Amino acid sequence: MPHRWGMVIDLDRCTGCEACVAACHAENNIPLSTPEEAAKGRATHWIRVDRYYEGEFPDVRVRYMPVLCQHCDDAPCEPVCPVYATYQNPEGLNVQVYNRCVGTRYCGNNCPYSVRFFNWFEPKWPEPLQLQHNPDVAVRMGGVMEKCTFCLQRIQRAKRDAKDEGRAVADGEVQPACVQSCPAEAMVFGDLNDPESKVSRMAKSGRGTRLLEDLGTKPKVIYLQRVK
């Protein structure tokens, strides 16, 4: 049975520290933004931490929600792309083919989670940051869409290692950068097709919800949240 990668994020554990955001930037060669561009709303973060405020001042509670590509089974971004630059791969990942993307940005419009990012310019890194690029990840050119890949390069590496050693990929062997760096251990990644995997067991939790579930997109990111 092929893998079906998925993630569980425990919102009751998330502290909103944004370590996942920083780790993702470092891992995935995400272009840096200038203050002006960021103020315009053009900063790129494949994972972001949304903040929701509950209650009236002074009795306010902030709730954090890390939002990344939900890798939907029925992804609204996929059918609208005129050139098949985004599609569902056999392991359930919603992947982006940078070389094929012509930049209509239709996928970005049709993503209800707003997790797709466009390269408005050729990416630039101030010296010497261009020297710390991750060699396993392509640097995207200007004019194409990009988004979270569930750290596809790490999945590939784990599969290669497992194949070399003649065994299956073990549960927990693949850890996307965000999961690896989460100090609160709020995020878990793994194979949803393996009923014994940690992510499968946690996904069955009574606290499990999916973001904008009523749209029928069938996300593969499951949020755990105490229901009051």
Next chain:
Amino acid sequence: MAAAVTIPSDRIRADLWRPLSGAGSWYVAAVVVTGLLVAWGLFAWGYQIHTGIGVVGKRRPVMWSFYITNFVFWIGISHAGTLISAILRLTHAGWRRPVTRAAEAITVFALMIGGLFPLIHLGRVGIFYYLIPYPNERMLWPNFRSPLVWDLTAIFTYITGSVIYLYLPLLPDLADLARHSTGPHRTIYRLLSLGWTGSDREWHALERAQKLMAGMILAVAVSVHTVVSWDFAMAVAPMWHSTIFGPYFVTGAIFSGIAALIVVMAIIRRGMHLEAYLEPVHFDNLAKLLLLMCLLWAYFTTAENLTVWYGNEPSEMVVFGERVRGTYAPLFWAMVILNFVVPFVLLGIRRLRTIHTAVISAVGVLVGMWLERFLIVVPTLARPRLPAAWGTYSPTWVEVSITVATFAAMALLYLIFSKLVPIIAVWEYKHVSDG
């Protein structure tokens, strides 16, 4: 109702051919000004391609803005021609004769301009041909599930059809021009007239072909703007995902198309001294058509907004609120005034309906319909479902320059066209006077 024609046959030819030779100072000035604006627009596009599409004001989540607005607007304007002239031809409206060619030319030019916008809009325009199903060694096809591919197909069909539809009734005039000119002009006109001799058989064939094309172009025009509307309606975004978008867009397209036709005709009438040919009755009839479309538009707009408001679905209400009382409220209410109040009053009251008020209403409708398209594209994108992703949008000089340049391009193409062929079909017009 046929226009009262009393002009003798040879006068008609002399009058309608006069603008073809020589150029007044106004004409030269107009060509220079529009030419410079077009050149500036091309420069802006070049700058955008060179520097990156980030030089425009688009930002997440507003991924589409001015260019798509212009695209929908110009494809809408293109309905001036073909659709109106096809309806008038099929219903044998005698008063259509001095109107059809002017209208069909608008269609072709508006499509040329409108069809450019999806390209201007692309992040990587250099590989736009990935959208076209062409044979390639890797057997890669475009994604036929994408409304953008439907769009491309529809617009290619439409532009092909409307070029043929404009060209067919040009043949007798081109042959006539070839007979009466000398030198290289003669050769060019003769080549373009495809050997038209004016035999009975040819006239019959032309009539049959025109009827056939009118029928087909009608179907194509309706489907084109329906497909354009589906670019939006197929998306799950709030206030885009609407079943009435097809007819709503077609209505808006014809509405703005008639407005464009009225404006163009008024300019031709004054500029080329064709007062005897483009008579008040033509403007009166077109004004009535405009009024009809104004009411239809108001009906659709009410239906669209009332159902959203009554349904009270949170994500849709956010966009609705933005439009009606939020950031975009001034634009929304300007649109209502320009598209409904002004034409309804000026054209609905018979005493007020003159060439002047028709032109004023038409200019208002053009602005109003542009705003309508902007209000469909931007507020929805600026207010996606997750509030954390909400954003804003304001254009930069690049988008504004390119937008202005397209209006100049329309004028320039029209100026050139009016020097090449008579803007009113001479043979068709004479047909009326001959009985």
